Amino acid sequence: MKNNKWLHLNKLSAFMPDASLVTTKKKLNTLKQLIIESKKVTNAILQIVNKLRNTEALSIYTTAISNKTFLENVFKKSSDVIFNEFTTLSGINVLIVYIDGLVDKHIIGRDIIDSFITKARDLQKGIPLNSKILKSLIVASNVKESSRMSVIIDDILNGNTVMFVDGLNTALLIDSKGWEKRAVAEPDTETVIRGPREGFIENFQTNISLLRRKIRNPNLVFETIHLGKQTKTNVAIAYIDGIVNQMVLEEVRSRLNKINTDSVLETGYIEQYIEDNRFSLIATITNTQKPDIIAGKILEGRVAIFCDGTPHVLVVPHLFIETLQTSEDYYVRPFVASAWRMLRILALIITILLPGLYVALQTYHQEMIPTVLLLRMAGSSSDIPFPAGAEMFIMLVFYELLRESGIRLPRAVGSAISIVGALIVGESAVNAGLVSAPVVIVTAATGVAGFIVPALSEAIMIYRFLFLLSGTFMGLYGVVCGIYIAVMHAVSLRSFGVPFTSPLAPSGQGLIEDFILRFPIWAMKKRPDAIAKDKLQRQGNNS
Amino acid sequence: MTRIRRAIVATLLLLIVLLSSGCWNRRELNTLGIVGLVGVDACEQGITTTFGIIIPEKSGKSSVGKTEAPPAKYVQASGKTIMDTVRDTSLRFDRKLFLSQAKAFLFSEEIARNGLGEYLDGILRYPEMRLSMHLIIVKDTSAADVMGVASGINIIPSAYMEDIIKQYKVHSTSIDSRVLDFLKASTNNGINPVVTVFKKIKKNKIGEKGMLDEYELTAEGVAVFSKDKLVGFLDGQETRGYNWVIGNVHGATITFPTPGSNAITSVEVFNAESNNDVDITGKEIKLKVNIRMNGMLDEQTSSVNLQDIDSIIESVEQGTSQAIKQEVEHTLLKVQKEYQSDIFGFGQIVHRKYPDKWKTMQDHWNELFSQAIIEVVVQAKVTKTGKSSYPVVK
Structure with a gap:
């Protein structure tokens, strides 16, 4: 092989007389030099371009017209950016810039332009203009000033109005936010019989004010940061200083700051970046649309994460018991609340295990079923063409299809789905002998029970199928193995350093009074110590 | 990459472990x-x-009105x-x-x-x-x-x-x-x-x-x-005698002639318990059966008003005791003499009470049992007279 290679080179030299090793090396070196130099040039060009683009350090121009051309270039002549130039009678050239749709036109018309023009009339000519005087000409409530272009651009994008005045090296930033928003309404997914019905909306400010109205306390802190290089979404961490677990708070801050993405459109984005175990079926971060729930949770020492543009607010740390709790539990008397809790635990067990258990008992452990029930089951499955496991699987898949289509369908045709589901699947399939009646009943019970624990519904569906598979292939042994694995996994989870299954495992941490039984409010004197760590005392002696 | 590969391998191993074990006798109900x-x-x-x-009955069909085999x-x-x-x-x-x-x-x-x-x-x-x-x-x-x-x-x-x-x-x-x-x-x-x-x-x-x-x-x-x-x-009555001895009577009606008349009285048993014992003195084995019973006067065909005289209740109780005693003794004797089989478990009592003697007795216990003396004590109590105190027969 080696010889061959040299042979080839020799041939080349024969072909090209001056192609000696030395000259080729020289030529190569010059080529390398050229490449390095051209890289240098491109770098220099890029730096210049970046300087031009980078408005970070740029300060504004003193003339309104040059500011306008600059901003027009920044916004790429986007049609929703409005440049309004006018001159007062006293001869002051003014440029105001805002984005149509993000501002309240009343504020701009009445409090800025009208007031400015009227008041500027009284200004004595010749007095050098400064920002103090200009501020007095505007009656809008929140007026700041800045000379940095980057701040100005951010403010315009946030819905503020920026005012440039000829001859001034600072611009006025006037708060004029006002855009279309949904009214505060009851969330569809978290309806209650007793308790407040208001829910968060897509508006960041409104959401924060909803929470502030619940907790009138200077210790309620909102730390706002911006996430997403493109979207620059407002994200706020809310907590109560003095109650919050500092470790958790630090962890939330650092994880949020580590997010490196171009867009954050919903809290779901944030959730996926900051959750503890990204490959777990079980969510270790919860979300809610209700201010009273957020208030209750952060009063226990938790941290809430608000995100602009979504009514769903995240809460960390999230424990398993929270999936079984509702806000209503605390508003009704403890006996009812405790009964509901137990019902929910039962529902959780039913909705996860029932299909698997049914198939396991039917195909492996017929001796465990009471004779009369077994005869019924045998009678109804005597001419079913599928094995029990397949039958159950088909029905569960069909149920999930119905459920999913029920969510996506327009409301007007929604009732069609229930008719199709109830009549065709429930009645006809049984009558046609495709599915046995007990399987339909088990599917129905599973589905109904699944809605009682909505916080877990996504994970539940997958667990249900896993348990069905293990029940079908391995019988009760498989179901029990599945329970072992699922419980071990849940116990191994942590949410921002707090064990997911506390106060069950590890026991002694947190509020066992608020687990299967909901003790009276006056008896829950302490906050859960797994979450609040040290500031535990919640109330004095009320009993 | 290695992490994912390791996870896949672990999952596969787990699946093999689970699928290759488990319940093997899968059988469809039909x-x-x-x-x-x-x-x-x-x-x-x-x-x-x-x-x-x-x-098995087919689903969807009701069993009402079926006169099939x-x-x-x-x-x-x-x-x-x-x-x-x-x-x-x-x-x-x-x-x-x-x-x-x-x-x-x-x-x-x-x-x-x-x-x-x-x-x-x-x-x-x-x-x-x-x-x-x-x-x-x-x-x-x-x-x-x-x-x-x-x-x-x-x-x-x-x-x-x-x-x-x-x-x-x-x-x-x-x-x-x-x-x-x-x-x-x-x-x-x-x-x-x-x-x-x-x-x-x-x-x-x-x-x-x-x-x-x-x-x-x-x-x-x-x-x-x-x-x-x-x-x-x-037979049936002898079986009831057996049940008296082992304390297994949960309900029964005892019928006997009303004392002092030629009428008949029935007593319903509410509950009964027995206490059996064995005494061995020398060569003599004594089987002791102690039965306590609680009941209600169910029916009587005489005109005796039970409300009036306590002694009449007492005589009913005595009659009941007597009837039970007869039943039990008859059963015991029949089993002893005819079948020579200790179905009552007196041998177990001997085993517990006289563990040393049992060692020599156990091999021919049925023989010893058949020759044992029996002693039956019945304490019957009649606490109620039913819905009515007065007899229908006047």
Whole structure:
């Protein structure tokens, strides 16, 4: 092989007389030099371009017209950016810039332009203009000033109005936010019989004010940061200083700051970046649309994460018991609340295990079923063409299809789905002998029970199928193995350093009074110590 | 990459572990023949086993207004052992027999006289068999003969039979014997087993239509065993005597002549308990039975007003005690003299009380038992006189 290679080179030299090793090396070196130099040039060009683009350090121009051309270039002549130039009678050239749709036109018309023009009339000519005087000409409530272009651009994008005045090296930033928003309404997914019905909306400010109205306390802190290089979404961490677990708070801050993405459109984005175990079926971060729930949770020492543009607010740390709790539990008397809790635990067990258990008992452990029930089951499955496991699987898949289509369908045709589901699947399939009646009943019970624990519904569906598979292939042994694995996994989870299954495992941490039984409010004197760590005392002696 | 690969490998290993173990005997419900009753009869080859297989009801059809034959099918097979015959049925029956739901095991008298031990061994070993199954001796006819009878409300023969057995608490003239009880008693030196007896009897024909059942079953009496061999039967009243001794009377009506008149009095038993003891002095063995019973005056045909005189109640109590005593003594004597089989478990009391003497006695205990002196003490209490204090007869 080696010889061959040299042979080839020799041939080349024969072909090209001056192609000696030395000259080729020289030529190569010059080529390398050229490449390095051209890289240098491109770098220099890029730096210049970046300087031009980078408005970070740029300060504004003193003339309104040059500011306008600059901003027009920044916004790429986007049609929703409005440049309004006018001159007062006293001869002051003014440029105001805002984005149509993000501002309240009343504020701009009445409090800025009208007031400015009227008041500027009284200004004595010749007095050098400064920002103090200009501020007095505007009656809008929140007026700041800045000379940095980057701040100005951010403010315009946030819905503020920026005012440039000829001859001034600072611009006025006037708060004029006002855009279309949904009214505060009851969330569809978290309806209650007793308790407040208001829910968060897509508006960041409104959401924060909803929470502030619940907790009138200077210790309620909102730390706002911006996430997403493109979207620059407002994200706020809310907590109560003095109650919050500092470790958790630090962890939330650092994880949020580590997010490196171009867009954050919903809290779901944030959730996926900051959750503890990204490959777990079980969510270790919860979300809610209700201010009273957020208030209750952060009063226990938790941290809430608000995100602009979504009514769903995240809460960390999230424990398993929270999936079984509702806000209503605390508003009704403890006996009812405790009964509901137990019902929910039962529902959780039913909705996860029932299909698997049914198939396991039917195909492996017929001796465990009471004779009369077994005869019924045998009678109804005597001419079913599928094995029990397949039958159950088909029905569960069909149920999930119905459920999913029920969510996506327009409301007007929604009732069609229930008719199709109830009549065709429930009645006809049984009558046609495709599915046995007990399987339909088990599917129905599973589905109904699944809605009682909505916080877990996504994970539940997958667990249900896993348990069905293990029940079908391995019988009760498989179901029990599945329970072992699922419980071990849940116990191994942590949410921002707090064990997911506390106060069950590890026991002694947190509020066992608020687990299967909901003790009276006056008896829950302490906050859960797994979450609040040290500031535990919640109330004095009320009993 | 390595992390993901490791996770995949771990999952696969886990799947192999789970799938290769687990429950291996997967069987669909519609491949099983659910056996309700198993009857064993003697034949030339050994035994003939009859399996009563319940036909499951189809869903969607209501059972109301059905006058069809009992919803059961039968398959028979002959062989040397029961397990042998179970396999043999697969040649002729389209479902694999599933024995875990069997309610009762029936043996014919002939088989029982030769000893049940060899057949019960299979029941003890085979995983599908339950030891809580009822054990039944069929008197007079073959075991297969009674299996088709279901003249009650429940048209499934096994359920009909089980319901009848369970009603022994109402009359106390039969017992509920399970395979496990039999195994325990037959392998113990200090006690011998008794077994439920079933007999087919002809029914009186009443009406023309709808009364299609020609035969019915009765569970009166018990079969007395010595070890695993049948030695004889007790009739209904003797069985109640047996139940008094072992404290198994949960309900009964005792009828005796009203003291001081030629009328008849009935007393209903609410609860009863017994306290048995054995005294050994020298060579003499004394079996002591102490029965306490609580009841209510049920019926009387005399004109005595019980409300008035306490002594009349006392005499009713005495009469009750006397009646029970007679019943118990009759049973004890019959079992002692005729069957020589300690079905009451006095041997166990001796074992507990005189462990040293028991060692020499246990091998010929039944002989000693049959020669023992008996002493029966009955304390009957009648606390109520029913809804009425006054007699109807004036």
